[in-house]
Amino acid sequence: MIEELISRVSVGDDDAIEELSIIADTDPGRLTPHLGSLLDRDVLWPGKLYRAADTDVVRRVVERIDGGRTPDRLNQLLVILAHSGHPMAESAMRRWSTQPPAGADKLYVGALSYAREGGWTVGPDGRRRDLCGSAAYRWVMRETPRRPDGPTCPWCGSPLWTAADLDTTDPAVDAALEHTGWSGRLVIETCHFCACYTTLYSQVTPAGDTVWWTGNTRPSYLGSAEAEDPPALAQVTGEARQSPYQASAWDRGGSTLGGRPDWIQDAGHADCPGCGQPMDYVGLIGGADLDDYGEGAYYLHLHQPCGFAAVNYQQS
Numbered sequence: 001m002i003e004e005l006i007s008r009v010s011v012g013d014d015d016a017i018e019e020l021s022i023i024a025d026t027d028p029g030r031l032t033p034h035l036g037s038l039l040d041r042d043v044l045w046p047g048k049l050y051r052a053a054d055t056d057v058v059r060r061v062v063e064r065i066d067g068g069r070t071p072d073r074l075n076q077l078l079v080i081l082a083h084s085g086h087p088m089a090e091s092a093m094r095r096w097s098t099q100p101p102a103g104a105d106k107l108y109v110g111a112l113s114y115a116r117e118g119g120w121t122v123g124p125d126g127r128r129r130d131l132c133g134s135a136a137y138r139w140v141m142r143e144t145p146r147r148p149d150g151p152t153c154p155w156c157g158s159p160l161w162t163a164a165d166l167d168t169t170d171p172a173v174d175a176a177l178e179h180t181g182w183s184g185r186l187v188i189e190t191c192h193f194c195a196c197y198t199t200l201y202s203q204v205t206p207a208g209d210t211v212w213w214t215g216n217t218r219p220s221y222l223g224s225a226e227a228e229d230p231p232a233l234a235q236v237t238g239e240a241r242q243s244p245y246q247a248s249a250w251d252r253g254g255s256t257l258g259g260r261p262d263w264i265q266d267a268g269h270a271d272c273p274g275c276g277q278p279m280d281y282v283g284l285i286g287g288a289d290l291d292d293y294g295e296g297a298y299y300l301h302l303h304q305p306c307g308f309a310a311v312n313y314q315q316s
């Protein structure tokens with residue numbers, strides 16, 4: 001089956017790419033024996049196909065970059081290495097951060113910054129830090145009454161939306177948030193409208209306290225807006241996902257706690273306003289789960305050491 005899909009991909013069959021992408025989301029290891037063939041056929045996109053790349057494939061990609069044979073494909077090759085998360089890929093990306101390879105002058109960011117596409121980063125201490133967890137659970141939407149006396153957005157006046165109300169005493173929540181180091185209750189409130197235009201931060205405590213961060217800066221292009229009610233829905237943790245990659249920003253039922261984000265655009269891990277480091281990913285709420293005609297997705301983030309949560313949004 002996979003061999004047939006690869007043959008179809010090599011002649012430009014987009015449906016075959018989609019089918020391979022589904023395999024990469026549900027069981028990426030099934031693709032491992034076939035990734036050399038994809039590389040031979042110069043199928044470099046989407047990079048997530050190479051999540052389970054073995055040492056031989058990673059070595060070939062690194063050698064291709066070092067050889068400078070296709071500098072015009074450097075962006076795609078770096079995304080592949082980032083998704084692989086392989087130690088050899090990490091070592092090469094660290095090296096290229098100080099010794100840029102051919103084609104690096106055309107990139108918008110340095111080679112090591114591509115790590116975020118794969119859900120990891122290298123901290124100021126030089127150590128690798130995974131921004132995402134390995135456990136993922138479906139988020140099921142349940143109707144919930146609105147709080148008539150709750151806080152409102154300082155910018156547009158809309159009632160703030162509780163994007164998440166979690167407690168690590170729930171074993172599923174504890175597993176999904178293990179990589180963040182959080183223990184206790186986590187409530188993330190945001191403006192469902194203004195978060196579509198900029199990353200919004202809140203300060204949070206393990207007691208479940210949450211408050212709008214006064215440092216949030218209203219973008220000039222936001223303009224004026226009338227208050228509108230947020231979704232009257234709350235997220236309930238459901239069954240475990242088969243794979244941490246099964247969140248969907250597009251499909252109904254794709255909202256997911258934990259695991260890895262399904263970015264609509266480039267990876268958008270929020271930076272902590274307290275220390276400037278990338279925040280840990282918490283979960284995704286898809287527009288299709290909030291409204292029959294909804295699109296786009298909200299992405300939730302947390303940085304436990306500084307006590308900040310964040311919500312940002314992407315759409316096509």
